[in-house]
Amino acid sequence: MNRTRLIFFAVVILALVIVGISFLVQQLSGNIPSPTAQPIQVRIVCALPVEPWVQDAAQKFNAEKHTQDGRTIVVTVTPMDSVTALGKWDRGEFDPVPTVWIPDSRYLVELVNATYSAKLGRDVFLTDGEYRARPLVTSLFSWGIYQSRYDKLVAKFGEVDWKAVHDAATAKGGWPDLGGQSAWGYFKLIVPNPRKNAAGLLAMVSAAGEYYDKTTISTEDVTNPQFQKWLKELMDSVTDFSSLSSYTVEDLGLFGYSVGDGGQLLESDLLVNMQGIQTRWVEPLHIVYPKYLTWFDFPFTPWMGPETSASEKNAALQFEKFLLSTPIQSDAAARGFRPANTQVSISGSDSLFVKWKNQGAEAIVTRTARMHSPDRDTLQALLRWFDLNVAK
Amino acid sequence: MRNQRNPAFNLANGCALFAVLAVVLGMAAILCGIITVASVVRTPAGTPAPTQASIDLAYSPEKDALMQDIVARFNKSNFKTPSGLPMKINATKMDAGDMVEAARAGKFTAVSPDSSLWLAQIDAGRDTPLVGESTRFAVTPVVVAMWSDVAQSLGYPQKPIGWQDLLTQVKNDPNFKWSHPSSTTASGLLATLAEFYAGAGKTRNLTEDDLQNRATLDYVAALEKTVRYYGEGEQATIDQVLAKGRGYLDAFVVSERMVIYFNGKSSQKLVAIYPAEGTLWQDHPLALLEQPGLTDAQRLTYRRFRDFLLSSEIQKLVLQSGYRPVDLNMRLDDPASPIAKANGVDPAQPQTTLQMPSAAILDKVQSSWYLSKRPANIYLVVDTSGSMADQDKLKQAQDALSTFLDQVQGDRDRVGLVPFATTVYGVMPPKEIGAQRATLKNQVGRLAANGRTALLDAVSFAYDDLQQRNERDRINALVVMTDGVENASSIGLNELTQKVKRGNQSGVPVVIFCIGYGSDADFDVLNALANATGGFARRADPETIQKLYKTMSTYF
Numbered sequence: 001m002n003r004t005r006l007i008f009f010a011v012v013i014l015a016l017v018i019v020g021i022s023f024l025v026q027q028l029s030g031n032i033p034s035p036t037a038q039p040i041q042v043r044i045v046c047a048l049p050v051e052p053w054v055q056d057a058a059q060k061f062n063a064e065k066h067t068q069d070g071r072t073i074v075v076t077v078t079p080m081d082s083v084t085a086l087g088k089w090d091r092g093e094f095d096p097v098p099t100v101w102i103p104d105s106r107y108l109v110e111l112v113n114a115t116y117s118a119k120l121g122r123d124v125f126l127t128d129g130e131y132r133a134r135p136l137v138t139s140l141f142s143w144g145i146y147q148s149r150y151d152k153l154v155a156k157f158g159e160v161d162w163k164a165v166h167d168a169a170t171a172k173g174g175w176p177d178l179g180g181q182s183a184w185g186y187f188k189l190i191v192p193n194p195r196k197n198a199a200g201l202l203a204m205v206s207a208a209g210e211y212y213d214k215t216t217i218s219t220e221d222v223t224n225p226q227f228q229k230w231l232k233e234l235m236d237s238v239t240d241f242s243s244l245s246s247y248t249v250e251d252l253g254l255f256g257y258s259v260g261d262g263g264q265l266l267e268s269d270l271l272v273n274m275q276g277i278q279t280r281w282v283e284p285l286h287i288v289y290p291k292y293l294t295w296f297d298f299p300f301t302p303w304m305g306p307e308t309s310a311s312e313k314n315a316a317l318q319f320e321k322f323l324l325s326t327p328i329q330s331d332a333a334a335r336g337f338r339p340a341n342t343q344v345s346i347s348g349s350d351s352l353f354v355k356w357k358n359q360g361a362e363a364i365v366t367r368t369a370r371m372h373s374p375d376r377d378t379l380q381a382l383l384r385w386f387d388l389n390v391a392k
Numbered sequence: 393m394r395n396q397r398n399p400a401f402n403l404a405n406g407c408a409l410f411a412v413l414a415v416v417l418g419m420a421a422i423l424c425g426i427i428t429v430a431s432v433v434r435t436p437a438g439t440p441a442p443t444q445a446s447i448d449l450a451y452s453p454e455k456d457a458l459m460q461d462i463v464a465r466f467n468k469s470n471f472k473t474p475s476g477l478p479m480k481i482n483a484t485k486m487d488a489g490d491m492v493e494a495a496r497a498g499k500f501t502a503v504s505p506d507s508s509l510w511l512a513q514i515d516a517g518r519d520t521p522l523v524g525e526s527t528r529f530a531v532t533p534v535v536v537a538m539w540s541d542v543a544q545s546l547g548y549p550q551k552p553i554g555w556q557d558l559l560t561q562v563k564n565d566p567n568f569k570w571s572h573p574s575s576t577t578a579s580g581l582l583a584t585l586a587e588f589y590a591g592a593g594k595t596r597n598l599t600e601d602d603l604q605n606r607a608t609l610d611y612v613a614a615l616e617k618t619v620r621y622y623g624e625g626e627q628a629t630i631d632q633v634l635a636k637g638r639g640y641l642d643a644f645v646v647s648e649r650m651v652i653y654f655n656g657k658s659s660q661k662l663v664a665i666y667p668a669e670g671t672l673w674q675d676h677p678l679a680l681l682e683q684p685g686l687t688d689a690q691r692l693t694y695r696r697f698r699d700f701l702l703s704s705e706i707q708k709l710v711l712q713s714g715y716r717p718v719d720l721n722m723r724l725d726d727p728a729s730p731i732a733k734a735n736g737v738d739p740a741q742p743q744t745t746l747q748m749p750s751a752a753i754l755d756k757v758q759s760s761w762y763l764s765k766r767p768a769n770i771y772l773v774v775d776t777s778g779s780m781a782d783q784d785k786l787k788q789a790q791d792a793l794s795t796f797l798d799q800v801q802g803d804r805d806r807v808g809l810v811p812f813a814t815t816v817y818g819v820m821p822p823k824e825i826g827a828q829r830a831t832l833k834n835q836v837g838r839l840a841a842n843g844r845t846a847l848l849d850a851v852s853f854a855y856d857d858l859q860q861r862n863e864r865d866r867i868n869a870l871v872v873m874t875d876g877v878e879n880a881s882s883i884g885l886n887e888l889t890q891k892v893k894r895g896n897q898s899g900v901p902v903v904i905f906c907i908g909y910g911s912d913a914d915f916d917v918l919n920a921l922a923n924a925t926g927g928f929a930r931r932a933d934p935e936t937i938q939k940l941y942k943t944m945s946t947y948f
Contacts, residue, residue, distance in 0.1 A: 079525075181743075183552055183668065183743040183744065184743055184744055185595055185669075185670055185743065185744030185745075186595055186596060186744075188744070188745075236596060236597050237596070238747075239596070239745055239746075239747045239748060240747070240748040241748075241750075250718075253720045254528070254531050254675075254716075254718060254720070255531070255673055255745065257743065257744075258533075258670075258671075258673075258741075258742040258743060258744055258745045259673075259745050273720065275720075275721065276719075276720025276721050277720060279720060279721055279722075279723055280716075280720045280724060281740070282725070282740065391750065
């Protein structure tokens with residue numbers, strides 16, 4: 001063998017050794033999976049009311065090691081209020097872009113689509129087809145009022161609605177004028193800050209509906225000075241818009257009737273906190289369903305932009321299916337939500353709806369008039385009004 | 393002719409080849425190692441691996457014992473991130489003002505002040521919020537703590553007592569002593585807000601016009617005029633009341649939890665008055681700060697700690713400490729619960745709260761308080777004896793005095809200076825701080841260490857001057873600092889303390905606060921002077937003197 005050949009073989013052997021050592025070291029290190037074995041990440045930005053439920057479901061799902069195209073699916077859930085998320089979508093601030101958004105309501109999805117349609121000429125969330133936004137659970141907005149205060153309001157006004165609450169809020173002498181005790185002070189309304197919590201925006205929409213006695217409100221309606229004066233009087237009875245709480249029912253529970261006699265709040269939050277509130281304040285809440293119903297439907301909404309691969313979308317769909325499965329939907333029902341899966345009942349003896357029936361909870365709500373989602377301009381007008389007149 | 397190879401040449405050639413091969417293989421192995429190591433220390437996404445999972449947490453002083461216990465339990469639990477990094481909390485006690493400042497300067501990754509009011513201040517004026525995820529783990533209402541017989545004389549428990557009743561009481565009884573902390577603390581700010589509401593005759597919709605209304609300002613000023621002095625916070629107030637008994641104060645604003653704490657340690661009993669017009673709550677948030685460089689591992693540690701705070705084990709601890717836990721299923725009326733009438737508090741209270749105004753109105757409340765609060769006459773009595781030259785003590789003291797002068801914000805507050813060594817010299821009589829701040833700072837900067845220590849003569853001089861001024865509507869106080877032992881005065885300690893006690897009874901009450909600076913300071917003498925007037929003495933060294941002077945400034 002001449003010297004040239006020797007060198008040639010040496011180089012070949014050397015190359016093989018390098019590849020071999022690299023392979024061995026990487027395998028032995030065990031830290032770095034090969035690219036094909038990397039898990040598929042499904043990153044979910046999730047509305048706060050359902051986040052604990054989705055988070056628990058994600059843990060179960062991850063533990064079961066579901067796969068897509070031979071790769072393990074890993075679901076991570078980031079809690080974020082829908083109004084905050086809406087702003088991030090609008091400003092393109094998500095980095096990385098979530099695979100899925102679970103907002104409070106479908107109308108928020110439509111608002112993001114409206115923004116992106118103007119920019120890209122197409123929707124970024126689908127409303128039909130395989131990847132469409134699908135509701136996971138529903139929760140109605142209902143009045144939750146401390147029983148002693150509820151009894152006085154009913155005695156005074158006959159029923160509890162936005163007009164009665166407005167009159168209570170503007171009673172000059174406070175509770176003594178309404179038949180209540182002077183120690184209760186003034187009537188105090190609980191409304192979440194609409195800049196921090198979409199429920200606050202929906203409360204204003206609901207109030208507008210009852211003010212005009214109609215289910216569809218427009219920009220013209222919410223910019224009417226008479227209505228704005230009426231709404232301001234209502235909002236002036238809110239004790240704290242700076243609160244930290246993600247869930248306003250938490251305020252009602254932690255600080256009791258001292259900060260709020262009641263408010264129009266998410267039914268699931270009311271049901272799940274009812275026992276705790278009664279334990280803490282030795283008085284239950286009374287639930288009343290409003291004349292015009294509004295609700296959150298928490299749609300599972302995959303992002304259709306180029307940042308999400310087909311594998312990620314399909315992995316997301318697997319998790320969506322998991323969330324809609326009977327055991328996970330039953331878990332949602334135990335947390336006071338109305339399941340999207342119709343096979344899961346909320347009328348059983350262990351249901352929160354049944355448990356709190358005497359406090360006004362209804363598994364089947366007899367009032368069926370639905371408040372329609374206002375368009376983007378109307379919502380923006382309400383938010384602007386809030387910024388200038390209440391939050392300043 | 394066939395080329396005959398030289399065996400020696402072949403051997404040499406083979407050896408050379410082997411050597412080349414060995415070198416190349418060695419280099420390849422090194423290269424391979426570098427590649428592998430480089431790939432191991434990078435995450436799959438290509439970003440540097442997190443190396444930091446500990447959280448630096450600042451918390452408010454009044455929950456010191458509770459937080460230390462919680463943090464110790466957490467750190468002992470050996471929680472780890474999925475990548476194996478230990479989750480640790482490094483906790484530092486800090487008052488609200490310093491906490492806000494430090495958070496904005498990037499010094500902490502999480503904060504737990506006594507109220508979420510301070511979170512808004514951390515974010516004030518920032519384009520991007522620093523405060524990220526947050527939760528609450530304990531709440532407690534702000535109350536007026538009173539001795540039970542004092543409360544009964546006002547109609548407790550049959551009649552609801554409000555701010556108006558307190559005002560009537562202090563007007564009718566000039567000897568009635570009450571206080572609330574400075575508005576730089578949550579309970580102080582909440583107390584001030586309550587006064588403005590009461591002055592405006594409202595419990596909601598406080599406006600800028602209300603804050604500028606003469607009648608409202610007069611009401612608040614009348615109430616504030618009766619405040620004995622302010623203070624650094626509720627824990628310090630309670631400690632003073634515990635140490636000095638009921639002669640120290642008749643009523644003071646603290647959280648409900650402090651009433652329970654006091655009643656657990658004293659045979660004398662306080663009761664919590666929940667003002668009839670409404671009160672406010674301390675809500676003890678825990679918030680993550682989105683500081684630049686915050687790692688995912690730190691975020692996980694924050695969440696683990698948050699869950700730990702909300703766990704049943706810690707929520708029980710929270711209740712045992714006298715706070716109301718956020719776990720609503722924990723019964724406040726449980727026989728083991730300290731939130732009980734036997735401890736002077738009522739779990740069914742408060743019945744109503746005041747409306748929390750916007751951040752802009754709160755700012756104006758704070759500014760208006762400086763105009764309405766009880767003004768002060770303060771003498772800074774400063775030791776400049778020769779020993780102050782040691783260990784850079786004088787320089788540190790000068791910086792600390794300068795900080796004190798910056799901290800005194802009320803334009804009507806008057807500050808004077810009494811430097812002393814072998815004798816009192818270079819006295820600057822008290823003048824409105826706004827007009828005198830620069831001159832005072834200049835004078836402080838020119839102090840030089842020399843001579844002996846005429847501490848008692850200096851105190852006597854400053855005390856006499858305040859008595860002669862005879863300004864009863866003001867807080868009259870001496871802030872005395874010395875690093876040594878009295879060795880040059882003409883007046884003795886007994887004579888001086890007797891004079892002070894007599895003077896405080898017949899003339900203007902003057903409070904003496906003392907700082908024993910360094911290990912050689914005669915703390916017994918300082919304690920005697922402070923105790924004779926209801927003040928207190930504290931120790932400091934060159935590292936802590938600045939903070940202590942800053943703390944002292946909250947009393948005025």
